[in-house]
Amino acid sequence: MKGIGFACLLILLTPVMLHARPLVADLSQYRVEIDSSFNGTRLLLFGARNDIGDIVVVVRGPERSFVVRKKDRIAGIWVNRAEQSFGHVPTYYALASSKPFAAMRDTALFAPLRIGLKETVDAGSMHADFADALIHWEQSQHLYSDTVQKVSFMGESLFKLVIYFPDNIPRGDYSADIYLFNDGQLTSVQSIPIHVEKTGFDAFVYDFAHAHSVLYGLFAVLLALGIGWSAHSLMKRI
Amino acid sequence: MEIYLPIAEMSVNIAGILLLGVITGILSGMFGVGGGFLTTPFLMFIGIPPAVAVASSANQIVASSFSGFFAHWRRDNVDFRMGILLLEGGMVGSSAGVWLFTVLKKLGQIDLTISLLYVTLLSSIGVMMAVESFRSLRQVQEQLMIPAAVTRFPFLGRLPMMTEFPRSKLRISALLPLGIGFISGVLVSLLGVGGGFFMIPAMIYVLGMPTSIVIGTSLFQIIFITANVTFLQAVTTHTVDILLAVLLLSGSVVGAQMGTRLGARLPAAKLRAMLALLVLAIALKLAYGLFARPHDIYSVTVGT
Numbered sequence: 351m352k353g354i355g356f357a358c359l360l361i362l363l364t365p366v367m368l369h370a371r372p373l374v375a376d377l378s379q380y381r382v383e384i385d386s387s388f389n390g391t392r393l394l395l396f397g398a399r400n401d402i403g404d405i406v407v408v409v410r411g412p413e414r415s416f417v418v419r420k421k422d423r424i425a426g427i428w429v430n431r432a433e434q435s436f437g438h439v440p441t442y443y444a445l446a447s448s449k450p451f452a453a454m455r456d457t458a459l460f461a462p463l464r465i466g467l468k469e470t471v472d473a474g475s476m477h478a479d480f481a482d483a484l485i486h487w488e489q490s491q492h493l494y495s496d497t498v499q500k501v502s503f504m505g506e507s508l509f510k511l512v513i514y515f516p517d518n519i520p521r522g523d524y525s526a527d528i529y530l531f532n533d534g535q536l537t538s539v540q541s542i543p544i545h546v547e548k549t550g551f552d553a554f555v556y557d558f559a560h561a562h563s564v565l566y567g568l569f570a571v572l573l574a575l576g577i578g579w580s581a582h583s584l585m586k587r588i
Numbered sequence: 589m590e591i592y593l594p595i596a597e598m599s600v601n602i603a604g605i606l607l608l609g610v611i612t613g614i615l616s617g618m619f620g621v622g623g624g625f626l627t628t629p630f631l632m633f634i635g636i637p638p639a640v641a642v643a644s645s646a647n648q649i650v651a652s653s654f655s656g657f658f659a660h661w662r663r664d665n666v667d668f669r670m671g672i673l674l675l676e677g678g679m680v681g682s683s684a685g686v687w688l689f690t691v692l693k694k695l696g697q698i699d700l701t702i703s704l705l706y707v708t709l710l711s712s713i714g715v716m717m718a719v720e721s722f723r724s725l726r727q728v729q730e731q732l733m734i735p736a737a738v739t740r741f742p743f744l745g746r747l748p749m750m751t752e753f754p755r756s757k758l759r760i761s762a763l764l765p766l767g768i769g770f771i772s773g774v775l776v777s778l779l780g781v782g783g784g785f786f787m788i789p790a791m792i793y794v795l796g797m798p799t800s801i802v803i804g805t806s807l808f809q810i811i812f813i814t815a816n817v818t819f820l821q822a823v824t825t826h827t828v829d830i831l832l833a834v835l836l837l838s839g840s841v842v843g844a845q846m847g848t849r850l851g852a853r854l855p856a857a858k859l860r861a862m863l864a865l866l867v868l869a870i871a872l873k874l875a876y877g878l879f880a881r882p883h884d885i886y887s888v889t890v891g892t
Contacts (some may be wrong), residue, residue: 385883386592387590388599416888417889418887418888418889419696419886420885421886421887422884428879429883430887433696479886483888485768487884487886517599520597521597551594555594555595559595559830563822564822566822566828567819567821570819570828570832570833571647571815571818572824573817573833574651574837575650575651576655577651577837578655578658578837578841582654584660
């Protein structure tokens, strides 16, 4: 709520600047920190439009490549046969709009802007069922949204949206893109970066495991030997 | 209570992981198997990435086998000469296995290979052990057990490098333990297990070693092989989750001591019969997985 109050203040104080920008938006935080008690988090996106039109918000995670394989039955056993690779697919994807999505479907800009799950994953692939399988898998991990969320308006210009990040989000650079569509045209766009990183003990372990892998490996083995030995000598006394 | 794992990058239930550790520890102490064939599939089942599950359970087996080894060493149940030969074969085998793993993974057939290997190995070993142990249970005479392959197939006795193994009261070719060690090493890298469930029956039924010595000797070998795998995985794939391993092994070291005491009280044939049943149950479950229609015929692998 604090953020929204701030947004109100911003609008009251700077009417001149708003005329120059049809869309202004901001986030409650730009960094998400993952520590050992991390159990998912919510970010508040808020903003104002100074022009008529529909708001669409897309939050994308860092891109990875994926391989999808399809099993077939050979001599009674299910074996991986056909496969399809997908390059540069976002690991996280959340979608929201101010108007029911079906009502805005007339805009032809969705595909080039990669707005929508099919528009994001399908890109150029010949087998639609493999793309569907990948989307389905991401949804089962709660990394892709199942539905188009609603961007809610307070009055004519102020809007807000709660973005949910589950506990298994990959770390890296995310972006929240806010689009303003009017009459099939993109009238304004704003992109806000979000950085997801690990902090505390976990970050230390993760970074150490990558930067000093030889030491980390030795430590892992010695720790196991130490615990094994101390457990033995402890149990011997009991 | 939930805890976030730094390498697996997800949160897990602490009590569940600890309990899994205790169960594998008991198995390890009783039978000398690392319990990896139980841990690894279970970790994957709760959503831990397979590579992390394999590497971290190898790390855990280092501790449980080390702890179990001491308990057997105190009772003088380790044949070091045999153990070192098994170890030499195991080191070569695990390196070959790591290479094979990468090739199969690229082809997308690693999961199927793992399942097929498990089913074939576990069912043949399980049946062999069950038949033998139930027979000797009924006759209550260890003498009537199936003679070891070494005595049944004369050519095995004519191999070069004949070596004396005073602790096991055997005189066999050094190539035999080297070969068994090699195969178990391949299995360690491919299946993410300690290899005990293959090595123990092989030592009993191929080499003819006394059951009492077999477990301590295999634990001796497993310590080094799993330590090697842990180190290699930490350096090459960065998939060893220390927190996950510590949670697992806190449970398993306690379980291992319980298992060793439990095992000392049970007669050897009964022990083998129980292990046989366990092995068969897992083989059956995996075989079902091969033939049953999968939940999802599509599978997804994350690249870079």
